Every structure is written in structure tokens, then in C-alpha cells.
Amino acid sequence: MHNPDPVQEAPGYRPFWEVKPLTAMSHAEWESLCDGCGQCCLIKVEDEDTGGIYLTRLGCKLLDTTSCRCRDYPRRKKRVPDCISIGPDDISRLSWLPQTCAYRSLAEGRGLEWWHPLVSGDPETVHAAGISVRGWARSEKGVKPSAIARYIIGEAG
Template structure:
């Protein structure tokens, strides 16, 4: 008697472009690193353009992550408190989709979307591998839980004081 092998999970059998909306949404690991403010270090920035949003990074520029998070982020659950209205309430908020993933340069190396796009697979701490629970992600230190300040609580003129390296961590 031969055993029928289980089909591989959708993230191993489909490309990002082939996934349904539900499959796509489930790939979000919920780390909330995308909710962190990022700053580009360049020579051309002046006082007026310093905190302006951008949709690209030029050659020679460096992006820096901060531990300053969007005021809509629930820092315990690592979820947006106004998810369905987030792009209206925060016009700079980017909704990651199958159509724009190639142009979203600011996703951290641990982001599951980025990892799959780069052929690195889903991380061992991902909630899909833990019955939908985020505890393995938090325990591995891959979320923003316990590491952030809200943008409504800080003076962004002093953003340099909040630049951090931990969002660049990727453990597997």
C-alpha cells in the first residue's frame, strides 16, 4: 500500500502572482516592521524635504530604519488599529500587493513577501507554521513588540536619535 503524499503548502507551489487574495494576506507575518518610519540618508536632502515620503531610492542613498512606529500600530498585537482605513488615515501607508511588490524597496530582509520573492522561503517563526500564532515570531525577536515608540509621542526633528539596526535582522 502506498501513501499519498500531502500537497505542498501554497507558498511552495505557487508564485506570489498566482496566489489568491486570502493566500497573499496570510503571508504577512505580522511583525509590523513595515510600520516603522524609515529615513533615507543622502547629500541632497534639505530641511524642507527631510521628512517627505518617497517611492524610490537613488543609487548611493542609504535607507535607515528607526524604532518610531505609526501611531495606528497596536504595539502589543503588532497590528494596525485601523487596518481597513489605514491608507486614508495615513496617506504614506503603502498597501503591499502582487502588483507593487517589485517597487516596494523598504521591506525588511525578514519580510515573508520579500523572502519569497528572493527565493528564500518562509521563515521558521512564521505564524503559518505555528497554527496562526505569533508567539514564535515574538519569542525570536522578529516583531516590533517592546521595541518601539509612536510617532505621535516623539519629535520627528530628532529622528536621528531613533535610528536602529534590529529591523534588518533575519534569522533563517
Template sequence: MSDPINRSGLAARFWEHKPLTKLSPREWEALCDGCGKCCLNKLEDEETGEVALTRVACRLFDDMTCRCAQYEIRHQFVPECIQLTPDTIEQHAYWLPETCAYKLLWDGRPLYDWHPLISGTPETVHEAGISMQSRTVPEFEVHEDDWEDHIIEEPM
């Protein structure tokens, strides 16, 4: 599978010497490991703020590629889709998966060896069993009241 994110031409290990808030748009996008977990519907406990991931995926999620099928125009179809940016990471980091590069770096932790920026290939996230490749159900197949039945443990 080809890498839909162009990681060539970026400075070596840029994430280790540049804060998230100073990354270029290309560097920011390159941090995405392609796991697909940000596209999963989440349940948040209103009392504790605890967030649980479900295997119920957004209607635009392609679980073979672990990418949004309409990324550039996703807000036309899913207006509530949260756009994670250097400016919004502080308010949204709490719901990101534990293995997410954005969350890891926000918390001052290193990337995992399977991350494409470390391994050099987008396949390692799937080979490590981190991605949601072929592990989801589309949201239109599961009533929202039943999402709790599809909670997954993190990290996978």
C-alpha cells in the first residue's frame, strides 16, 4: 500500500526538536500514524470525563486503508468532525488514543518504533496491530444506544 501522506523531504526527526505548535502543515499531517482510531466514535462519561473508544467508525472511514474516504471535504458530510490542529490540540488531546503521535508528543513522550516516521513505512502500524484495519463496524449499522457494546480496550 502506498503512503497517502508524503513524508519525503521532511527534516529528520523534526518532531524531536520542534514543538507541535510550530510544525508546518506538512509536518503536522506527517505525524498521523494512519491507525484510524481518531475516526472511531467515542463515548464520554459526563461525570468523570473518561473517554472510551468504540469500534464503531465514522461513515467516511475506510477500514482497509484506515483513512477518511473524503478527508479534504469531510466537513461537508460530517460537520461535527473535529479538525485537530496545533491550535486545537490542547482542548482535544484528552480524547485521542493513547498511541496517537499527537497525544504522545503533547504529553512529552516519544513515538513508538512502529510509527511510519520511525520505521520508514506506513505498513508498520498495521503489522504492530495498532491500527483499526478490518476491525470496525460502520456507524450506520449500529444504533447509537448500542455503541457501548462495541467499546475497545486501548491501546489495541
């Protein structure tokens, strides 16, 4: 349930994501933009011939497919060396991010959707709206590299 913040309810108040460019956000503000959908943690496959990037329904071994969050976020780069960190300077190069991603949305001049936890006040709305990988992604654990292509669900981005 959303508990209104008196500051946010004040006339003329505009949230940080509407007034600050991505590059001016604090670390805490940046991190809070993540809606917890888990889509960036899905395994991607690159077509060697075309360079196209395809999304699978396989989550990184650290992705909790119920919460759609990393099981070891602070140490993810050590445990998964090819984990992609997303920072303000990376956004223009990350066209594989889904259209629904807050980072991409703000970088493209769009706002946050109604289901984003910063807007709704509820981290469950991203799941209720069907944006997250909850219910359809599975872990890459136990999947042979030769079988990954079977899990492709479409082109990334």
C-alpha cells in the first residue's frame, strides 16, 4: 500500500527523475531507478553472422526468479565476470535493454510508467503489470551451453 510522503505531496514537487539528468543522480537515486524486473539479468545470445542480440528466458545463475533481484548484488561482478554493470555513461550503448527499463526510458526522454515502484510506491506493481520475468524465466543453472539457443524468446531491445 502506498504511504504518501508529505514532501512529495507538496504543490510544485517534482521527483528527482523528472528534474535531474541521469549523469547528475546520486548513487542511491541511480540504484532506485531499477524497477526489479530482472530483464537485464536474462542471458543474451549474439548471432555471429548478423551481430543481432537475442534474449533468452534463462536468468543468470544469481537471479532470483521470484523476487527478480540478484542474489548477491554487491559481489555479482566477482561471481559472474561477464555481468553487465549499468551506469549513466553506458545507457546509449545498451540498446538491448527493454523499452520498459527506467534507465532507457529516461535516457530517451520518456518518464516512468505507472507500475514503476517509484511511481506506485509498491515494488509488486512491476510484477502485477507483467513487466518482470517472474513466472516465466528460469535459471541458467543446469542448462548446457549447447542448449541455450533453445531458450531464445526474441530479439533484445
